[in-house]
Amino acid sequence: MTSEFEIIKRYFSDSSGDAVLGVGDDGAIINIDSSREMVVTMDTLVCDRHFTKDADPASIGFKSLAVNLSDLAAMGARPRHILLSITLPSVHEAWISRFRDGVKLLLDRYSVGLVGGDTTKGSTLSISVTAIGDVVTGTAIRRDKMSIGDDLWVSGIVGLGAIGLLVERELLDVDPTVKRDFLDRLHRPMPRVELGQALSGVASAAIDVSDGLVADALHLANSSEIALEIEFDKIPVHHTLSTKKYEAVVQDCILGGGDDYELLFSAPREMSRAIQNIATQCDLALTRIGKAVPGRGVTILDQGISLTRDFKKGFDHFDKCD
Amino acid sequence: MTSEFEIIKRYFSDSSGDAVLGVGDDGAIINIDSSREMVVTMDTLVCDRHFTKDADPASIGFKSLAVNLSDLAAMGARPRHILLSITLPSVHEAWISRFRDGVKLLLDRYSVGLVGGDTTKGSTLSISVTAIGDVVTGTAIRRDKMSIGDDLWVSGIVGLGAIGLLVERELLDVDPTVKRDFLDRLHRPMPRVELGQALSGVASAAIDVSDGLVADALHLANSSEIALEIEFDKIPVHHTLSTKKYEAVVQDCILGGGDDYELLFSAPREMSRAIQNIATQCDLALTRIGKAVPGRGVTILDQGISLTRDFKKGFDHFDKCD
Numbered sequence: 231m232t233s234e235f236e237i238i239k240r241y242f243s244d245s246s247g248d249a250v251l252g253v254g255d256d257g258a259i260i261n262i263d264s265s266r267e268m269v270v271t272m273d274t275l276v277c278d279r280h281f282t283k284d285a286d287p288a289s290i291g292f293k294s295l296a297v298n299l300s301d302l303a304a305m306g307a308r309p310r311h312i313l314l315s316i317t318l319p320s321v322h323e324a325w326i327s328r329f330r331d332g333v334k335l336l337l338d339r340y341s342v343g344l345v346g347g348d349t350t351k352g353s354t355l356s357i358s359v360t361a362i363g364d365v366v367t368g369t370a371i372r373r374d375k376m377s378i379g380d381d382l383w384v385s386g387i388v389g390l391g392a393i394g395l396l397v398e399r400e401l402l403d404v405d406p407t408v409k410r411d412f413l414d415r416l417h418r419p420m421p422r423v424e425l426g427q428a429l430s431g432v433a434s435a436a437i438d439v440s441d442g443l444v445a446d447a448l449h450l451a452n453s454s455e456i457a458l459e460i461e462f463d464k465i466p467v468h469h470t471l472s473t474k475k476y477e478a479v480v481q482d483c484i485l486g487g488g489d490d491y492e493l494l495f496s497a498p499r500e501m502s503r504a505i506q507n508i509a510t511q512c513d514l515a516l517t518r519i520g521k522a523v524p525g526r527g528v529t530i531l532d533q534g535i536s537l538t539r540d541f542k543k544g545f546d547h548f549d550k551c552d
Numbered sequence: 553m554t555s556e557f558e559i560i561k562r563y564f565s566d567s568s569g570d571a572v573l574g575v576g577d578d579g580a581i582i583n584i585d586s587s588r589e590m591v592v593t594m595d596t597l598v599c600d601r602h603f604t605k606d607a608d609p610a611s612i613g614f615k616s617l618a619v620n621l622s623d624l625a626a627m628g629a630r631p632r633h634i635l636l637s638i639t640l641p642s643v644h645e646a647w648i649s650r651f652r653d654g655v656k657l658l659l660d661r662y663s664v665g666l667v668g669g670d671t672t673k674g675s676t677l678s679i680s681v682t683a684i685g686d687v688v689t690g691t692a693i694r695r696d697k698m699s700i701g702d703d704l705w706v707s708g709i710v711g712l713g714a715i716g717l718l719v720e721r722e723l724l725d726v727d728p729t730v731k732r733d734f735l736d737r738l739h740r741p742m743p744r745v746e747l748g749q750a751l752s753g754v755a756s757a758a759i760d761v762s763d764g765l766v767a768d769a770l771h772l773a774n775s776s777e778i779a780l781e782i783e784f785d786k787i788p789v790h791h792t793l794s795t796k797k798y799e800a801v802v803q804d805c806i807l808g809g810g811d812d813y814e815l816l817f818s819a820p821r822e823m824s825r826a827i828q829n830i831a832t833q834c835d836l837a838l839t840r841i842g843k844a845v846p847g848r849g850v851t852i853l854d855q856g857i858s859l860t861r862d863f864k865k866g867f868d869h870f871d872k873c874d
Binding site: 239241242245257258260262263266268270271272273274275276277278279280310311313314315317326327330333334337343344345346347348349350351352353354356358360362 | 680
């Protein structure tokens with residue numbers, strides 16, 4: 231998110247009405263009744279920004295849902311319904327059919343209903359999705375509840391979305407046996423829906439890694455008004471990448487890449503065993519990579535020494551704005 | 553809605569999950585608890601399709617909300633929250649500020665919270681809004697509950713949005729004292745939120761007039777699997793337009809124009825007095841213009857003779873696709 235797009239958020243930040251939590255987290259929390267709250271989120275993917283014109287329509291459909299379900303996951307919510315609005319220059323039935331197949335993979339996997347939306351003719355292909363989920367009242371995981379002393383955890387392996395993009399653009403050579411995996415991580419990221427729900431009541435704060443590990447850690451730290459220290463050598467790295475050959479670019483991808491949709495979350499130390507049990511239950515690595523400390527900002531420690539590179543700046547070639 | 557865009561609806565019509573009512577009405581109905589249901593709707597406005605590049609940003613903001621609140625009104629729902637996603641080529645703070653002012657006019661008027669959304673950079677200005685409302689369980693007004701013998705009613709005056717467009721394009725000269733009114737009807741249509749809620753329990757079916765009176769009457773008739781007869785001379789016409797001078801073009805605008813956001817609804821004859829009371833309460837003309845009869849389709853009767861012109865075709869110059 232560049233600063234100019236932050237302007238827009240500022241203009242709309244005072245209009246949340248009676249919502250429990252409005253603009254500024256992965257999703258908004260709306261009171262339903264005494265026992266449940268609704269969590270809602272909305273994301274737009276635009277051609278030439280989030281995917282290329284010739285991308286597989288099934289992957290576009292899949293990812294349009296995935297990024298929204300990931301926001302619900304980061305709040306610990308159970309996904310229930312989505313609305314989908316497509317703007318497209320012309321209608322090709324084969325394209326629509328493939329797109330639908332990608333959408334349905336996630337609808338079916340999580341028993342989510344597509345209940346409405348819109349179709350509009352426009353010069354640029356664009357997809358907006360609103361995802362609606364629910365939680366037991368008071369159990370949504372927010373960004374602003376992290377405390378000093380909490381551990382910082384990450385699910386799976388981050389950086390693979392960015393590496394997938396480099397592989398696709400032929401800017402990075404990787405082991406051919408895992409090339410497909412990296413591309414899949416870019417085009418069909420699996421939202422951590424089960425993990426998010428399991429972390430409700432366990433994690434003190436959470437966010438999905440969409441902007442990049444450092445950028446999203448900073449969102450958590452700023453929302454909770456404390457600082458985070460991340461130990462670089464604790465961050466899990468894909469086994470085919472952990473060699474000197476790739477060191478600089480992999481470091482950039484891990485710390486600044488984004489588009490991973492893993493969950494970054496904090497929890498009190500006494501939750502460590504519960505978190506390991508959740509890792510087993512979800513069949514997903516959960517790794518402690520740092521801790522919340524007094525102060526502001528995010529520090530990356532490499533062998534105890536602070537890395538001071540600007541990881542956002544390093545990724546300008548991704549042309550990311552949000 | 554052209555037939556090719558109907559294709560998309562067909563592809564997604566079997567995925568509503570456990571919603572009470574899914575794709576195909578003005579909004580979807582989702583069960584909340586035993587006493588309330590949620591009504592959700594999502595519409596996208598795209599530059600050069602729904603507004604021009606140099607349109608007043610406040611009007612774009614206003615209309616983005618209005619079309620969605622109008623869908624909630626057509627379901628009899630009380631609007632509660634919206635999510636708003638803006639895609640724009642670049643950020644100009646003055647533009648955003650004006651846009652926000654237009655959005656806030658309707659947020660404030662109906663005490664609606666803006667709880668989330670997205671901002672994305674993209675080559676075409678586009679706005680998607682999701683509106684969330686609620687109703688007492690079972691009281692949402694649907695399109696498919698009209699019965700033979702029901703009267704057909706319309707609120708206010710239809711055709712003014714289309715006339716506003718002709719005036720803006722300098723294709724029609726109107727009384728200078730009402731020119732501004734017609735342009736306002738096009739750019740800042742007032743959603744019939746109070747009327748929609750008042751009609752809950754009174755109207756048997758309802759839709760908002762967005763595609764055009766005949767087209768939307770046909771949506772009602774098809775959803776309820778019966779026919780509608782509309783008496784042309786019962787349809788209210790703006791007092792400055794009811795002259796021979798304008799006859800043909802006004803007829804086209806009234807029957808085929810769309811973009812009015814008045815409510816078209818049916819009700820049993822015994823509700824007539826209740827409807828007149830609602831008209832007084834909402835300070836809005838409600839006019840009985842026809843009735844539901846056996847059969848299929850919509851017939852426009854002029855002095856008892858059926859008009860057979862294709863009103864959709866007549867409006868191809870509006871370049872409408874949805």
